[in-house]
Amino acid sequence: MRRPVIRAAKDWLKRRWPRLRLRTILFAVLFFVAALPGVGAVGLRVYENTLVRQTESELIAQSAALAAAAAALWPGAPPLATPPAEFRPEPPSIDLSTSPILPERPPPRAIAGAPDPVARRAAQRIAPVLRRTRRTTLASIALLDGRGRLIGTAAGYAHLPEVARALRGRPATVLRRHSGYRAVYRFEWLSRAAAIRVHHARPIVVEGRVVGVLLLSRSARALFRGLYEDRGKIALGVLSIFLLLVILSGVLSRGIAKPIEGLGSVTRQVAGGRGGVRVPDPPTTAAVEIQGLYADFATMADRVERRSRYLRDFAHAVSHEFKTPLAGIRGALELLADHGAEMSAAERARFIANADADAGRLTALVTRLLELARADMTPGAGGETIDPVPVLARVADAFRTPDFAVALPADLPRLAMSASALEAALTTLFENSRQAGATRIAVAAERRDATLVLRVADDGPGIAPTDRARVFEPFFTTKRAGGGTGLGLPILRSLLESDGATIALTDSVEGAAFELELPIA
Secondary structure, eight states: HHHHHHHHHHHHHHHHHHOOHHHHHHHHHHHHHHHHHHHHHHTTHHHHHHHHHHHHHHHHHHHHHHHHHHHHTTTTTOOOOOOOOSOOOOOOOTTTTTSOOOOOOHHHHHSSSOOOHHHHHHHHHHHHHHHHHHHHOOOOOEEEEEEEEETSEEEOOTHHHHHHHHHHTOEEEEEEOTTTTOOOSGEEEOSTTTTEEEEEEEEEEEEEEEEEEEEEEEEEEOHHHHHHTTHHHHHHHHHHHHHHHHHHHHHHIIIIHHHHHHHHHHHHHHHHTTTOOOOOOOTTSSSSHHHHHHHHHHHHHHHHHHHHHHHHHHHHHHHHHHHHHHHHHHHHHHHHHTTTTTTTHHHHHHHHHHHHHHHHHHHHHHHHHHHHHHHHHOOOOOOOOHHHHHHHHHHHHHBBBBEEEEEEEOSSOBBBOOHHHHHHHHHHHHHHHTTOOOEEEEEEEEETTTEEEEEEOOOOOOOOTTTTGGGGSSTOOTTTTTTTTHHHHHHHHHHHHTTTTTTEOOSSSSOOEEEEEEBBO
16 A cells, blocks of 8 residues: 555656756755755754753853852851862753653742741841842742742742752752743744743752752743844854855866766767767866766767768668669660560570679678678677687688698687687688688787787788778779679678777788787686
Protein backbone atom coordinates (compact mmCIF):
# COMPACT_ATOMS: atom_id res chain seq x y z
CA MET A 1 0.00 0.00 0.00
CA ARG A 2 2.83 2.35 0.85
CA ARG A 3 4.74 1.86 -2.42
CA PRO A 4 1.80 2.79 -4.74
CA VAL A 5 1.25 5.95 -2.67
CA ILE A 6 4.93 6.91 -2.90
CA ARG A 7 4.96 6.13 -6.63
CA ALA A 8 1.82 8.23 -7.18
CA ALA A 9 3.37 11.12 -5.24
CA LYS A 10 6.55 10.88 -7.34
CA ASP A 11 4.55 10.83 -10.58
CA TRP A 12 2.52 13.84 -9.48
CA LEU A 13 5.70 15.73 -8.58
CA LYS A 14 7.38 14.84 -11.89
CA ARG A 15 4.39 16.10 -13.89
CA ARG A 16 4.38 19.44 -12.08
CA TRP A 17 8.10 19.96 -11.62
CA PRO A 18 9.07 23.19 -13.41
CA ARG A 19 11.90 23.40 -15.92
CA LEU A 20 14.71 25.17 -14.09
CA ARG A 21 17.99 26.48 -15.36
CA LEU A 22 21.14 25.07 -13.83
CA ARG A 23 22.07 28.52 -12.51
CA THR A 24 18.72 28.70 -10.68
CA ILE A 25 19.19 25.27 -9.14
CA LEU A 26 22.72 26.10 -7.99
CA PHE A 27 21.65 29.40 -6.43
CA ALA A 28 18.62 27.77 -4.77
CA VAL A 29 20.79 25.05 -3.25
CA LEU A 30 23.31 27.59 -1.98
CA PHE A 31 20.56 29.81 -0.60
CA PHE A 32 18.92 26.87 1.17
CA VAL A 33 22.22 25.76 2.68
CA ALA A 34 22.98 29.32 3.81
CA ALA A 35 19.51 29.77 5.31
CA LEU A 36 19.49 26.39 7.03
CA PRO A 37 21.43 27.53 10.15
CA GLY A 38 19.06 30.49 10.62
CA VAL A 39 15.97 28.38 10.09
CA GLY A 40 17.36 25.78 12.43
CA ALA A 41 18.20 28.39 15.04
CA VAL A 42 14.56 29.58 15.05
CA GLY A 43 12.84 26.28 14.30
CA LEU A 44 14.93 24.25 16.74
CA ARG A 45 14.91 27.16 19.25
CA VAL A 46 18.69 27.20 19.47
CA TYR A 47 19.01 30.97 19.82
CA GLU A 48 15.92 31.22 22.01
CA ASN A 49 17.12 28.41 24.26
CA THR A 50 20.44 30.24 24.62
CA LEU A 51 18.60 33.34 25.84
CA VAL A 52 16.64 31.31 28.44
CA ARG A 53 19.75 29.50 29.67
CA GLN A 54 21.55 32.84 29.86
CA THR A 55 18.75 34.14 32.10
CA GLU A 56 19.02 31.03 34.32
CA SER A 57 22.79 31.50 34.57
CA GLU A 58 22.29 35.10 35.69
CA LEU A 59 19.73 34.03 38.34
CA ILE A 60 22.11 31.32 39.57
CA ALA A 61 24.93 33.85 39.93
CA GLN A 62 22.70 36.38 41.71
CA SER A 63 21.21 33.79 44.05
CA ALA A 64 24.62 32.34 44.90
CA ALA A 65 25.95 35.78 45.86
CA LEU A 66 22.80 36.70 47.81
CA ALA A 67 22.70 33.33 49.58
CA ALA A 68 26.32 33.78 50.69
CA ALA A 69 25.54 37.31 51.91
CA ALA A 70 22.44 36.08 53.77
CA ALA A 71 24.40 33.28 55.43
CA ALA A 72 27.04 35.78 56.55
CA LEU A 73 24.40 38.20 57.95
CA TRP A 74 22.20 35.51 59.55
CA PRO A 75 21.86 36.13 63.30
CA GLY A 76 24.07 33.79 65.28
CA ALA A 77 25.89 32.49 62.24
CA PRO A 78 29.64 31.98 62.66
CA PRO A 79 32.03 33.73 60.29
CA LEU A 80 32.10 32.12 56.85
CA ALA A 81 34.95 29.69 56.43
CA THR A 82 37.35 30.15 53.57
CA PRO A 83 36.07 27.98 50.69
CA PRO A 84 38.33 25.34 49.13
CA ALA A 85 40.52 26.40 46.24
CA GLU A 86 38.74 24.30 43.61
CA PHE A 87 35.92 25.79 41.56
CA ARG A 88 32.52 24.16 41.33
CA PRO A 89 30.51 25.97 38.68
CA GLU A 90 26.79 25.33 38.52
CA PRO A 91 25.70 24.94 34.88
CA PRO A 92 22.17 25.83 33.75
CA SER A 93 19.68 22.96 33.61
CA ILE A 94 16.78 24.45 31.62
CA ASP A 95 16.14 23.33 28.04
CA LEU A 96 13.19 24.71 26.09
CA SER A 97 12.88 21.50 24.09
CA THR A 98 12.61 19.15 27.09
CA SER A 99 11.83 21.17 30.23
CA PRO A 100 8.13 21.32 31.10
CA ILE A 101 6.45 24.70 31.43
CA LEU A 102 4.54 24.80 34.72
CA PRO A 103 1.48 26.96 35.39
CA GLU A 104 1.93 30.45 36.71
CA ARG A 105 3.16 30.59 40.30
CA PRO A 106 0.10 30.21 42.54
CA PRO A 107 -0.61 32.45 45.54
CA PRO A 108 1.14 31.53 48.79
CA ARG A 109 -0.56 29.04 51.08
CA ALA A 110 -0.99 29.32 54.82
CA ILE A 111 1.61 27.48 56.87
CA ALA A 112 0.85 26.41 60.44
CA GLY A 113 3.11 27.39 63.27
CA ALA A 114 4.65 30.59 64.60
CA PRO A 115 6.97 32.66 62.36
CA ASP A 116 10.69 32.26 62.90
CA PRO A 117 11.96 35.36 64.78
CA VAL A 118 15.56 34.68 63.75
CA ALA A 119 14.54 34.68 60.09
CA ARG A 120 12.69 37.96 60.65
CA ARG A 121 15.83 39.59 62.07
CA ALA A 122 17.89 38.18 59.18
CA ALA A 123 15.40 39.61 56.67
CA GLN A 124 15.77 43.04 58.23
CA ARG A 125 19.55 42.83 57.81
CA ILE A 126 19.55 41.56 54.20
CA ALA A 127 16.53 43.55 52.90
CA PRO A 128 18.64 46.55 51.72
CA VAL A 129 20.90 44.19 49.75
CA LEU A 130 17.89 42.54 48.12
CA ARG A 131 16.33 45.90 47.18
CA ARG A 132 19.52 47.18 45.57
CA THR A 133 19.99 43.92 43.69
CA ARG A 134 16.35 43.94 42.50
CA ARG A 135 16.63 47.50 41.26
CA THR A 136 19.61 46.61 39.06
CA THR A 137 18.73 43.10 37.85
CA LEU A 138 14.95 43.62 37.53
CA ALA A 139 14.48 40.18 39.08
CA SER A 140 11.75 39.35 41.59
CA ILE A 141 13.42 38.27 44.86
CA ALA A 142 11.57 36.74 47.81
CA LEU A 143 13.09 35.57 51.11
CA LEU A 144 11.54 32.49 52.79
CA ASP A 145 12.32 31.03 56.18
CA GLY A 146 13.35 27.47 56.90
CA ARG A 147 9.76 26.24 56.46
CA GLY A 148 9.14 28.01 53.16
CA ARG A 149 7.11 30.85 54.77
CA LEU A 150 7.38 34.38 53.42
CA ILE A 151 9.10 36.55 56.00
CA GLY A 152 6.54 38.70 57.81
CA THR A 153 3.51 36.63 56.72
CA ALA A 154 1.72 33.43 57.73
CA ALA A 155 1.77 31.97 54.19
CA GLY A 156 4.51 30.65 51.98
CA TYR A 157 5.56 28.58 48.97
CA ALA A 158 6.62 25.33 50.58
CA HIS A 159 4.23 23.48 48.24
CA LEU A 160 6.12 24.55 45.11
CA PRO A 161 8.49 21.86 43.74
CA GLU A 162 11.41 24.25 43.36
CA VAL A 163 11.04 25.54 46.93
CA ALA A 164 10.58 22.02 48.31
CA ARG A 165 13.82 20.98 46.67
CA ALA A 166 15.66 24.05 47.97
CA LEU A 167 14.40 23.26 51.52
CA ARG A 168 16.12 19.89 51.09
CA GLY A 169 19.38 21.71 50.36
CA ARG A 170 19.51 21.61 46.55
CA PRO A 171 18.96 24.60 44.24
CA ALA A 172 16.27 24.19 41.57
CA THR A 173 15.13 26.02 38.44
CA VAL A 174 11.76 25.70 36.66
CA LEU A 175 9.87 27.44 33.87
CA ARG A 176 6.45 28.92 34.62
CA ARG A 177 3.92 30.73 32.50
CA HIS A 178 3.57 34.49 32.80
CA SER A 179 -0.06 35.54 32.46
CA GLY A 180 0.73 39.21 32.67
CA TYR A 181 2.79 39.18 29.48
CA ARG A 182 1.48 41.14 26.48
CA ALA A 183 2.93 40.66 22.99
CA VAL A 184 4.87 43.63 21.69
CA TYR A 185 6.27 42.33 18.41
CA ARG A 186 4.21 41.09 15.43
CA PHE A 187 5.71 37.61 15.14
CA GLU A 188 6.22 37.04 18.83
CA TRP A 189 3.75 34.14 18.77
CA LEU A 190 6.56 32.12 17.14
CA SER A 191 8.56 32.40 20.36
CA ARG A 192 7.96 29.72 23.01
CA ALA A 193 9.83 31.69 25.66
CA ALA A 194 7.88 34.92 25.18
CA ALA A 195 5.25 34.28 27.89
CA ILE A 196 7.31 32.39 30.49
CA ARG A 197 9.42 33.29 33.49
CA VAL A 198 12.46 31.52 34.86
CA HIS A 199 12.06 30.67 38.59
CA HIS A 200 15.09 29.74 40.67
CA ALA A 201 15.15 28.69 44.33
CA ARG A 202 18.39 28.52 46.34
CA PRO A 203 18.82 27.39 49.94
CA ILE A 204 20.52 29.56 52.60
CA VAL A 205 22.72 27.18 54.58
CA VAL A 206 24.16 28.02 58.00
CA GLU A 207 26.29 25.42 59.75
CA GLY A 208 25.00 22.68 57.46
CA ARG A 209 21.31 23.50 58.08
CA VAL A 210 18.85 25.13 55.66
CA VAL A 211 17.63 28.23 57.47
CA GLY A 212 15.98 29.97 54.53
CA VAL A 213 15.34 30.02 50.77
CA LEU A 214 15.86 32.72 48.18
CA LEU A 215 13.19 32.59 45.46
CA LEU A 216 14.13 34.57 42.33
CA SER A 217 12.26 34.90 39.03
CA ARG A 218 12.72 36.90 35.88
CA SER A 219 11.47 36.90 32.31
CA ALA A 220 13.95 35.74 29.71
CA ARG A 221 14.98 38.21 27.07
CA ALA A 222 12.42 37.92 24.27
CA LEU A 223 13.62 36.32 21.06
CA PHE A 224 12.55 39.15 18.81
CA ARG A 225 13.80 41.73 21.23
CA GLY A 226 17.12 39.94 21.17
CA LEU A 227 17.02 39.94 17.39
CA TYR A 228 16.15 43.63 17.40
CA GLU A 229 18.95 44.48 19.78
CA ASP A 230 21.39 42.47 17.65
CA ARG A 231 19.93 43.78 14.40
CA GLY A 232 23.19 45.36 13.31
CA LYS A 233 25.16 42.15 13.70
CA ILE A 234 22.39 40.11 12.10
CA ALA A 235 22.07 42.51 9.14
CA LEU A 236 25.84 42.43 8.64
CA GLY A 237 25.79 38.64 8.77
CA VAL A 238 22.90 38.38 6.30
CA LEU A 239 24.60 40.82 3.93
CA SER A 240 27.89 38.94 4.18
CA ILE A 241 26.15 35.62 3.50
CA PHE A 242 24.29 37.13 0.53
CA LEU A 243 27.50 38.53 -0.95
CA LEU A 244 29.18 35.16 -0.41
CA LEU A 245 26.24 33.48 -2.16
CA VAL A 246 26.61 35.83 -5.12
CA ILE A 247 30.35 35.10 -5.32
CA LEU A 248 29.84 31.34 -5.01
CA SER A 249 27.05 31.45 -7.59
CA GLY A 250 29.35 33.28 -9.97
CA VAL A 251 32.14 30.76 -9.39
CA LEU A 252 29.78 27.81 -9.93
CA SER A 253 28.23 29.51 -12.94
CA ARG A 254 31.63 29.96 -14.57
CA GLY A 255 32.82 26.56 -13.44
CA ILE A 256 29.72 24.50 -14.31
CA ALA A 257 26.69 26.28 -15.79
CA LYS A 258 28.35 28.48 -18.42
CA PRO A 259 30.65 25.74 -19.80
CA ILE A 260 27.71 23.33 -20.04
CA GLU A 261 25.65 25.94 -21.88
CA GLY A 262 28.50 26.46 -24.35
CA LEU A 263 28.86 22.73 -24.86
CA GLY A 264 25.10 22.43 -25.35
CA SER A 265 25.21 25.04 -28.11
CA VAL A 266 27.93 23.09 -29.94
CA THR A 267 25.97 19.87 -29.42
CA ARG A 268 22.92 21.36 -31.13
CA GLN A 269 25.09 22.44 -34.08
CA VAL A 270 26.52 18.95 -34.42
CA ALA A 271 23.05 17.40 -34.11
CA GLY A 272 21.79 19.78 -36.80
CA GLY A 273 24.25 18.28 -39.27
CA ARG A 274 26.45 21.32 -39.65
CA GLY A 275 29.86 20.34 -40.89
CA GLY A 276 33.14 21.78 -39.68
CA VAL A 277 31.83 22.57 -36.19
CA ARG A 278 34.74 23.41 -33.90
CA VAL A 279 34.42 22.68 -30.21
CA PRO A 280 35.80 25.72 -28.35
CA ASP A 281 38.44 25.37 -25.69
CA PRO A 282 36.92 24.94 -22.22
CA PRO A 283 36.99 28.03 -19.98
CA THR A 284 39.91 28.05 -17.59
CA THR A 285 37.45 28.40 -14.70
CA ALA A 286 35.58 25.22 -15.68
CA ALA A 287 35.76 22.21 -13.38
CA VAL A 288 38.33 19.55 -14.23
CA GLU A 289 35.56 17.07 -15.05
CA ILE A 290 33.92 19.53 -17.45
CA GLN A 291 37.26 20.28 -19.11
CA GLY A 292 37.61 16.54 -19.63
CA LEU A 293 34.07 16.47 -21.02
CA TYR A 294 35.04 19.20 -23.50
CA ALA A 295 38.05 17.17 -24.62
CA ASP A 296 35.98 14.00 -24.98
CA PHE A 297 33.27 15.85 -26.87
CA ALA A 298 35.83 17.43 -29.18
CA THR A 299 37.20 13.96 -29.93
CA MET A 300 33.69 12.65 -30.54
CA ALA A 301 32.76 15.60 -32.76
CA ASP A 302 35.94 15.14 -34.77
CA ARG A 303 35.21 11.46 -35.23
CA VAL A 304 31.59 12.21 -36.19
CA GLU A 305 32.82 14.76 -38.73
CA ARG A 306 35.37 12.35 -40.17
CA ARG A 307 32.79 9.56 -40.21
CA SER A 308 30.26 11.79 -41.97
CA ARG A 309 32.87 12.82 -44.53
CA TYR A 310 33.89 9.19 -44.95
CA LEU A 311 30.28 8.14 -45.51
CA ARG A 312 29.73 10.90 -48.07
CA ASP A 313 32.87 9.98 -49.97
CA PHE A 314 32.11 6.31 -49.57
CA ALA A 315 28.58 6.73 -50.94
CA HIS A 316 29.97 8.64 -53.92
CA ALA A 317 32.59 5.94 -54.54
CA VAL A 318 30.04 3.13 -54.20
CA SER A 319 27.75 4.90 -56.67
CA HIS A 320 30.62 5.27 -59.11
CA GLU A 321 31.86 1.69 -58.70
CA PHE A 322 28.40 0.19 -59.11
CA LYS A 323 27.39 2.47 -61.94
CA THR A 324 30.06 1.19 -64.35
CA PRO A 325 29.20 -2.55 -64.26
CA LEU A 326 25.49 -1.80 -64.10
CA ALA A 327 25.81 0.36 -67.19
CA GLY A 328 27.74 -2.45 -68.95
CA ILE A 329 25.06 -5.00 -68.05
CA ARG A 330 22.24 -2.73 -69.18
CA GLY A 331 24.03 -1.92 -72.44
CA ALA A 332 24.58 -5.59 -73.19
CA LEU A 333 20.95 -6.42 -72.45
CA GLU A 334 19.70 -3.56 -74.62
CA LEU A 335 21.89 -4.64 -77.53
CA LEU A 336 20.74 -8.22 -77.16
CA ALA A 337 17.12 -7.13 -76.97
CA ASP A 338 17.35 -4.83 -80.00
CA HIS A 339 19.73 -6.77 -82.23
CA GLY A 340 19.93 -10.24 -80.75
CA ALA A 341 18.23 -11.84 -83.72
CA GLU A 342 20.69 -10.27 -86.13
CA MET A 343 23.80 -11.26 -84.12
CA SER A 344 25.82 -14.32 -84.66
CA ALA A 345 26.18 -16.87 -81.89
CA ALA A 346 29.74 -15.67 -81.18
CA GLU A 347 28.61 -12.05 -80.82
CA ARG A 348 25.78 -12.99 -78.49
CA ALA A 349 28.18 -15.10 -76.42
CA ARG A 350 30.61 -12.16 -76.21
CA PHE A 351 27.93 -9.76 -74.97
CA ILE A 352 26.66 -12.33 -72.47
CA ALA A 353 30.25 -12.91 -71.25
CA ASN A 354 30.72 -9.14 -70.77
CA ALA A 355 27.48 -8.94 -68.77
CA ASP A 356 28.54 -11.93 -66.70
CA ALA A 357 31.94 -10.34 -66.00
CA ASP A 358 30.24 -7.12 -64.85
CA ALA A 359 27.88 -9.17 -62.66
CA GLY A 360 30.90 -10.97 -61.22
CA ARG A 361 32.52 -7.63 -60.44
CA LEU A 362 29.33 -6.51 -58.67
CA THR A 363 29.36 -9.74 -56.65
CA ALA A 364 32.98 -9.16 -55.67
CA LEU A 365 32.22 -5.56 -54.70
CA VAL A 366 29.26 -6.61 -52.53
CA THR A 367 31.35 -9.30 -50.84
CA ARG A 368 34.20 -6.90 -50.08
CA LEU A 369 31.77 -4.26 -48.87
CA LEU A 370 30.32 -6.75 -46.40
CA GLU A 371 33.85 -7.56 -45.26
CA LEU A 372 34.56 -3.85 -44.83
CA ALA A 373 31.34 -3.41 -42.82
CA ARG A 374 32.27 -6.35 -40.59
CA ALA A 375 35.75 -4.90 -40.14
CA ASP A 376 34.27 -1.53 -39.10
CA MET A 377 31.98 -3.27 -36.59
CA THR A 378 34.57 -5.69 -35.21
CA PRO A 379 35.05 -5.19 -31.44
CA GLY A 380 38.52 -4.82 -29.97
CA ALA A 381 40.62 -7.58 -28.46
CA GLY A 382 38.95 -7.05 -25.09
CA GLY A 383 42.01 -7.95 -23.01
CA GLU A 384 43.24 -10.72 -25.31
CA THR A 385 47.02 -11.11 -25.67
CA ILE A 386 48.86 -13.14 -28.29
CA ASP A 387 52.33 -14.34 -29.16
CA PRO A 388 52.93 -12.90 -32.67
CA VAL A 389 55.73 -15.34 -33.59
CA PRO A 390 53.45 -18.33 -34.41
CA VAL A 391 51.08 -16.03 -36.36
CA LEU A 392 53.93 -14.69 -38.53
CA ALA A 393 55.28 -18.20 -39.05
CA ARG A 394 51.87 -19.52 -40.11
CA VAL A 395 51.34 -16.75 -42.69
CA ALA A 396 54.91 -17.07 -43.97
CA ASP A 397 54.53 -20.82 -44.46
CA ALA A 398 51.36 -20.24 -46.49
CA PHE A 399 53.12 -17.86 -48.91
CA ARG A 400 56.70 -19.12 -48.96
CA THR A 401 57.61 -20.73 -52.31
CA PRO A 402 60.82 -21.11 -54.32
CA ASP A 403 59.81 -17.93 -56.19
CA PHE A 404 58.66 -15.96 -53.12
CA ALA A 405 60.96 -15.68 -50.10
CA VAL A 406 59.81 -14.50 -46.66
CA ALA A 407 62.11 -13.24 -43.87
CA LEU A 408 60.76 -12.96 -40.31
CA PRO A 409 62.08 -11.50 -37.02
CA ALA A 410 62.43 -13.52 -33.81
CA ASP A 411 61.89 -12.95 -30.07
CA LEU A 412 58.88 -10.64 -30.30
CA PRO A 413 56.94 -9.42 -27.23
CA ARG A 414 53.31 -10.38 -26.62
CA LEU A 415 50.71 -8.11 -28.22
CA ALA A 416 47.39 -6.81 -26.90
CA MET A 417 45.32 -7.63 -29.98
CA SER A 418 43.53 -10.52 -31.65
CA ALA A 419 45.44 -13.12 -33.66
CA SER A 420 42.85 -12.98 -36.45
CA ALA A 421 43.42 -9.25 -37.05
CA LEU A 422 47.22 -9.68 -37.23
CA GLU A 423 46.91 -12.71 -39.50
CA ALA A 424 44.47 -10.92 -41.83
CA ALA A 425 46.78 -7.87 -42.03
CA LEU A 426 49.85 -9.92 -42.89
CA THR A 427 47.90 -12.04 -45.39
CA THR A 428 46.64 -8.95 -47.23
CA LEU A 429 50.10 -7.37 -47.42
CA PHE A 430 51.79 -10.61 -48.53
CA GLU A 431 49.12 -11.21 -51.17
CA ASN A 432 49.41 -7.66 -52.54
CA SER A 433 53.21 -8.02 -52.77
CA ARG A 434 52.99 -11.32 -54.62
CA GLN A 435 50.35 -9.98 -57.04
CA ALA A 436 52.56 -6.93 -57.70
CA GLY A 437 55.41 -9.24 -58.85
CA ALA A 438 57.66 -9.17 -55.78
CA THR A 439 59.96 -12.12 -55.19
CA ARG A 440 60.98 -11.35 -51.61
CA ILE A 441 59.27 -9.83 -48.59
CA ALA A 442 60.94 -9.03 -45.27
CA VAL A 443 59.34 -8.31 -41.88
CA ALA A 444 61.47 -6.30 -39.44
CA ALA A 445 60.55 -5.46 -35.83
CA GLU A 446 61.34 -2.43 -33.67
CA ARG A 447 60.06 -1.56 -30.22
CA ARG A 448 58.88 2.04 -29.69
CA ASP A 449 57.61 2.82 -26.19
CA ALA A 450 54.44 0.74 -25.73
CA THR A 451 54.14 -0.36 -29.36
CA LEU A 452 55.81 -2.91 -31.59
CA VAL A 453 56.48 -1.59 -35.11
CA LEU A 454 56.48 -4.25 -37.82
CA ARG A 455 57.95 -3.05 -41.12
CA VAL A 456 56.74 -5.15 -44.05
CA ALA A 457 58.82 -4.38 -47.20
CA ASP A 458 59.04 -6.14 -50.56
CA ASP A 459 61.24 -5.87 -53.67
CA GLY A 460 58.39 -5.30 -56.11
CA PRO A 461 57.77 -2.33 -58.39
CA GLY A 462 56.45 -0.23 -55.50
CA ILE A 463 53.67 2.34 -55.53
CA ALA A 464 53.70 5.36 -57.82
CA PRO A 465 54.21 8.70 -56.02
CA THR A 466 50.89 9.98 -57.39
CA ASP A 467 49.03 7.03 -55.88
CA ARG A 468 50.67 6.92 -52.44
CA ALA A 469 48.18 9.32 -50.84
CA ARG A 470 45.20 7.26 -52.04
CA VAL A 471 46.16 3.69 -51.24
CA PHE A 472 43.79 3.55 -48.22
CA GLU A 473 40.83 5.14 -50.03
CA PRO A 474 37.94 2.73 -50.62
CA PHE A 475 37.69 1.46 -54.23
CA PHE A 476 41.07 2.87 -55.23
CA THR A 477 43.02 0.19 -57.12
CA THR A 478 45.63 -0.04 -59.83
CA LYS A 479 44.56 -3.60 -60.70
CA ARG A 480 41.00 -3.01 -61.78
CA ALA A 481 41.57 -5.00 -64.95
CA GLY A 482 42.69 -7.94 -62.86
CA GLY A 483 39.57 -7.89 -60.70
CA GLY A 484 40.83 -5.65 -57.91
CA THR A 485 38.12 -3.93 -55.84
CA GLY A 486 40.28 -1.39 -53.99
CA LEU A 487 38.86 -2.49 -50.61
CA GLY A 488 41.68 -4.69 -49.29
CA LEU A 489 43.72 -2.00 -47.52
CA PRO A 490 40.63 -0.13 -46.16
CA ILE A 491 39.41 -3.43 -44.66
CA LEU A 492 42.89 -4.05 -43.25
CA ARG A 493 43.07 -0.60 -41.62
CA SER A 494 39.60 -1.02 -40.03
CA LEU A 495 40.57 -4.39 -38.57
CA LEU A 496 43.75 -2.98 -37.05
CA GLU A 497 42.08 0.15 -35.68
CA SER A 498 39.48 -1.98 -33.88
CA ASP A 499 42.39 -3.46 -31.88
CA GLY A 500 44.14 -0.14 -31.27
CA ALA A 501 46.74 -0.69 -34.00
CA THR A 502 47.60 1.44 -37.04
CA ILE A 503 49.06 0.97 -40.52
CA ALA A 504 50.89 3.49 -42.71
CA LEU A 505 52.73 3.53 -46.01
CA THR A 506 56.39 4.51 -45.52
CA ASP A 507 59.25 5.46 -47.79
CA SER A 508 61.51 2.70 -49.12
CA VAL A 509 64.48 2.44 -51.46
CA GLU A 510 62.78 -0.24 -53.50
CA GLY A 511 59.37 -1.83 -53.62
CA ALA A 512 56.62 -0.93 -51.15
CA ALA A 513 56.94 -0.74 -47.36
CA PHE A 514 54.21 -0.59 -44.73
CA GLU A 515 54.59 -0.03 -40.98
CA LEU A 516 52.19 -1.62 -38.52
CA GLU A 517 52.16 -0.14 -34.99
CA LEU A 518 50.83 -2.85 -32.69
CA PRO A 519 50.08 -2.42 -28.95
CA ILE A 520 52.33 -4.40 -26.62
CA ALA A 521 50.61 -6.32 -23.83
